[in-house]
Amino acid sequence: QVQVDESGGGLVQPGGSLRLSCVASGSIVSMSTMAWYRQAPAKQRELVASYRSDGTTNYADSVKGRFTISRDNAKNSVSLQMSSLKPEDTAVYYCNAVGAGSTRSGYLAFDSWGQGTQVTVSS
Secondary structure (H helix, E strand, C coil), X not given: CXXXXXXXXXXXXXXXXXXXXXXXXXXXEEEEXXXXXXXXXXXXXXXXXXXXXXXXXXXXXXXXXXXXXXXXXXXXXXXXXXXXXXXXXCEEEEEEEEEEEEECCEEEEEEEECCCEEEEECC
């Protein structure tokens, strides 16, 4: 069982900045990809940014140049630095962790989600 916990959401004015943090814990053997998704009201969940184990990062076009994802492999953590925030960035942001964990019977793949943290951009 791998648990994912996010923190750092809140209310910010347009043009402001926020930093989201996420930590995965449990019997983790290897971590493949850690990513941030978001879901706005009445919209589907979308990928915001991802960080693969080989160091490759990927961003949604809507956040390129404004958001930066970083990862600490030793801590199984990932952060999202968000700058120049816009009202359309308002959403619940979810952290996702994909990898392999250990169980009594061997290794087992996991694809775990956090509960989400609200980001509201409004004046």
